[in-house]
Amino acid sequence: MNKELKILAVVVFFSILTYVGVEPFAHSQMHKHVDDPTYAYADLKDSGKKGDAVKGKELVTGAGACTGCHSLKAESLPAPMDALTSASAYGVNPPDLSNSGALYDEKFLADLIKNPAHALGVEHKFKDGAMHPMVGFYGAGGDIDQEIADMVAYLKSIAPTAENLTPKDAFESACGRCHSMRYDKWSKIGTDPSFKSDKEMYEYKAKVATYDEALKAYMGAMPPDLSIIIRARSHHFLSTFIENPQSQLEGTSMPRVGLTKDGEVKVMEYLTQIGDSSKDKRESLGPWVILFFVIFSVIAYFWKQSMWKDLH
Amino acid sequence: MANFEKAKSLGDWMNQRLGLDTVMRVMAYEYWIPKNINFLWAMGMILAMMFGVMLVSGIFLLMYYKPDAALAFDSVNYTIMTEVGYGWLWRHVHGVAASVVFLVIYIHMFTGIYYGSYKKGREMIWITGMLLFVTFSAEAFSGYMLPWGQMSYWAGMVITNLFSFGSLELNGVVEWIRGDYVPGDAFILRFFMLHVLLLPLAIMALIGLHFGALRIPHVNNQDGEEIDFDEAAKLYKEGKKKESKVIPFHPVFLSKDVFVMGVFLIFFFYLVFYHYGFALDPVNFDPADGLKTPAHIYPEWYFLWSYEILRPFSKDIGLIAFGFAQVAFFLLPFLDKSPNAVPASRRGLFNIWFWVMLVDMIVLSVMGKLPPEGAWNVIGLLSALTFIGLWIALPIITKLEKKV
Ligand code: HEM
Numbered sequence: 252m253n254k255e256l257k258i259l260a261v262v263v264f265f266s267i268l269t270y271v272g273v274e275p276f277a278h279s280q281m282h283k284h285v286d287d288p289t290y291a292y293a294d295l296k297d298s299g300k301k302g303d304a305v306k307g308k309e310l311v312t313g314a315g316a317c318t319g320c321h322s323l324k325a326e327s328l329p330a331p332m333d334a335l336t337s338a339s340a341y342g343v344n345p346p347d348l349s350n351s352g353a354l355y356d357e358k359f360l361a362d363l364i365k366n367p368a369h370a371l372g373v374e375h376k377f378k379d380g381a382m383h384p385m386v387g388f389y390g391a392g393g394d395i396d397q398e399i400a401d402m403v404a405y406l407k408s409i410a411p412t413a414e415n416l417t418p419k420d421a422f423e424s425a426c427g428r429c430h431s432m433r434y435d436k437w438s439k440i441g442t443d444p445s446f447k448s449d450k451e452m453y454e455y456k457a458k459v460a461t462y463d464e465a466l467k468a469y470m471g472a473m474p475p476d477l478s479i480i481i482r483a484r485s486h487h488f489l490s491t492f493i494e495n496p497q498s499q500l501e502g503t504s505m506p507r508v509g510l511t512k513d514g515e516v517k518v519m520e521y522l523t524q525i526g527d528s529s530k531d532k533r534e535s536l537g538p539w540v541i542l543f544f545v546i547f548s549v550i551a552y553f554w555k556q557s558m559w560k561d562l563h
Numbered sequence: 564m565a566n567f568e569k570a571k572s573l574g575d576w577m578n579q580r581l582g583l584d585t586v587m588r589v590m591a592y593e594y595w596i597p598k599n600i601n602f603l604w605a606m607g608m609i610l611a612m613m614f615g616v617m618l619v620s621g622i623f624l625l626m627y628y629k630p631d632a633a634l635a636f637d638s639v640n641y642t643i644m645t646e647v648g649y650g651w652l653w654r655h656v657h658g659v660a661a662s663v664v665f666l667v668i669y670i671h672m673f674t675g676i677y678y679g680s681y682k683k684g685r686e687m688i689w690i691t692g693m694l695l696f697v698t699f700s701a702e703a704f705s706g707y708m709l710p711w712g713q714m715s716y717w718a719g720m721v722i723t724n725l726f727s728f729g730s731l732e733l734n735g736v737v738e739w740i741r742g743d744y745v746p747g748d749a750f751i752l753r754f755f756m757l758h759v760l761l762l763p764l765a766i767m768a769l770i771g772l773h774f775g776a777l778r779i780p781h782v783n784n785q786d787g788e789e790i791d792f793d794e795a796a797k798l799y800k801e802g803k804k805k806e807s808k809v810i811p812f813h814p815v816f817l818s819k820d821v822f823v824m825g826v827f828l829i830f831f832f833y834l835v836f837y838h839y840g841f842a843l844d845p846v847n848f849d850p851a852d853g854l855k856t857p858a859h860i861y862p863e864w865y866f867l868w869s870y871e872i873l874r875p876f877s878k879d880i881g882l883i884a885f886g887f888a889q890v891a892f893f894l895l896p897f898l899d900k901s902p903n904a905v906p907a908s909r910r911g912l913f914n915i916w917f918w919v920m921l922v923d924m925i926v927l928s929v930m931g932k933l934p935p936e937g938a939w940n941v942i943g944l945l946s947a948l949t950f951i952g953l954w955i956a957l958p959i960i961t962k963l964e965k966k967v
Contacts, residue, residue, distance in 0.1 A: 548825030
């Protein structure tokens with residue numbers, strides 16, 4: 252017995268050595284180190300102003316012009332243009348703003364309203380006078396920082412609480428204009444309908460293709476489908492990438508999205524629901540299967556002992 | 564015609580027609596195994612069991628998999644993983660088993676090398692074992708193509724490229740193997756055929772042959788003792804179990820194997836449920852894209868050592884070294900000139916050879932995964948040269964070995 256354990260120790264030692272070498276160690280050398288996300292957006296300044304949601308509402312739906320481009324379902328304000336027309340005008344369909352207050356960091360929102368290319372971290376793409384499709388807010392006559400704080404306060408006041416924001420809504424608002432999710436029938440311009448005829452299907456597909464074409468031209472790269480990105484990238488990669496895409500892929504055309512920690516958790520939850528739908532079942536079945544084999548081994552051990560008892 | 568009597572039971576009825584008693588006696592109750600063996604001798608049965616696990620899980624996957632460049636990825640990652648009840652379990656079992664089986668194969672091989680179990684009449688066991696290693700490798704590689712992820716595509720590209728044989732530039736051969744200029748529909752279909760039909764058939768035949776090759780020489784033992792099996796079997800049958808050096812395959816040897824299998828399965832299912840990333844590479848969850856080369860292309864962990872023998876050299880020399888590594892292990896019984904079939908610990912220089920070889924192959928594996936840059940390149944080159952040097956040294960040091 253003693254000897255068997257020594258042999259086992261040798262086998263385990265070399266197996267672990269190999270494992271550590273080809274997995275954790277090799278990966279630590281292959282991928283650059285990026286610190287865990289902090290969601291601090293430390294490069295953005297806090298104006299320190301306290302916003303007034305009532306004034307903010309007037310600005311968002313009026314002088315701020317936000318609803319001139321964005322829909323606001325929370326206030327039953329439809330999008331001024333449909334997704335395809337928007338895409339041909341801006342390259343991408345501006346997202347609905349109902350959930351913005353819950354998803355995005357306050358400092359980020361304020362900076363986004365003032366200077367979108369800066370907040371989104373895509374200034375390198377809009378040099379030499381090229382304009383970001385979301386026009387910055389130039390002020391409505393008063394203190395611009397106060398006005399922005401008012402709008403942010405308003406967006407937060409209409410946003411659902413963390414419990415009421417579904418993971419799917421979080422994804423559609425934050426990522427859905429650029430990324431499809433084909434395992435959940437999401438095609439950037441909406442959820443795929445069921446088709447009554449081939450003609451309907453081809454017409455719809457043509458719309459999606461037209462949108463994709465505009466999006467690709469605007470972004471410079473086609474944003475990938477995210478159906479099982481949760482299995483294709485580590486959790487660490489995704490969270491750091493979402494906080495700041497440049498940290499992981501220098502020069503990537505994906506903008507910084509500006510999510511709060513809660514917002515990121517919601518988006519990840521959705522990516523897990525769709526891309527790793529067996530996670531819960533795996534975790535609930537696992538212990539039982541392992542327990543079965545523990546009992547099996549114990550019984551087998553006694554069988555072996557009884558078989559070998561009069562051999563030595 | 565033989566004489567049939569009215570059967571007393573179903574068992575008796577079958578026995579008269581199939582000779583089950585005789586079969587069981589020859590295959591199990593009187594198939595003698597030395598008593599002085601340790602759990603490493605259970606690895607062979609674990610391999611046989613794991614092949615069974617792969618066959619069963621594979622059959623379940625086969626009911627939903629679609630071998631088509633446009634459909635393969637989603638048939639695995641959507642249909643099997645989310646729509647089919649427990650499809651995810653079959654896939655994880657199949658994928659993790661494919662990886663773990665190689666760990667067990669390597670343990671089984673190094674056990675054979677350590678105890679000299681390829682010598683003195685056991686050469687055919689070793690050679691059929693190596694044929695199993697090669698067919699298992701082909702089986703694993705062809706299976707890896709099927710989900711049609713980024714690694715399927717690019718590993719398929721790189722490995723099939725080897726068949727242009729370097730400067731010979733036999734691109735026609737590569738195209739013939741792929742059925743196209745680049746991996747595509749034809750490529751998936753033929754690897755699908757290999758994976759689910761031809762190679763499993765070959766493996767089953769080879770397992771039969773491997774078992775058959777064990778029959779006459781019997782398995783070795785941990786002391787390198789030469790046992791007179793007839794003598795020992797006689798003692799056992801007379802009830803002198805303590806004095807006899809052997810035990811029957813069934814139920815005595817098997818009772819130990821089953822215990823080792825149980826412990827192994829605890830480990831295996833832990834991996835299936837909680838730690839499968841090493842076997843189901845994340846990169847392969849990105850769909851195949853012929854226009855987007857992944858940042859790092861590397862084979863599965865069990866091919867890394869031979870990949871690293873290819874990589875540090877220039878194209879042609881690398882290929883020759885690679886070819887050498889593939890045949891060297893086959894020739895082991897003939898390159899080892901020593902008269903001793905005893906554990907390496909009692910074989911002087913060979914003992915050193917064994918441990919250096921083991922460590923060298925681990926180093927090669929790690930270097931095979933790392934990006935080929937700077938110090939890694941140098942270490943990779945040195946360990947590849949060590950590997951080749953060890954095989955050249957083997958006949959010499961074993962020739963010098965004295966009889967123990
Ligand atoms: C992959 C499928 C394989 C299966 C199912 C298999 C199965 C077995 C079984 C059941 C035994 C007898 C019990 C034991 O000693 O473990 C055995 C012995 C042996 N196998 Fe394998 N084997 C496989 C692969 C290999 C490979 C790749 C090699 C090495 C090249 C190999 C070399 C040997 C040797 C040398 C023995 C004799 C051990 C001794 O006499 O002590 N086998 N195999």
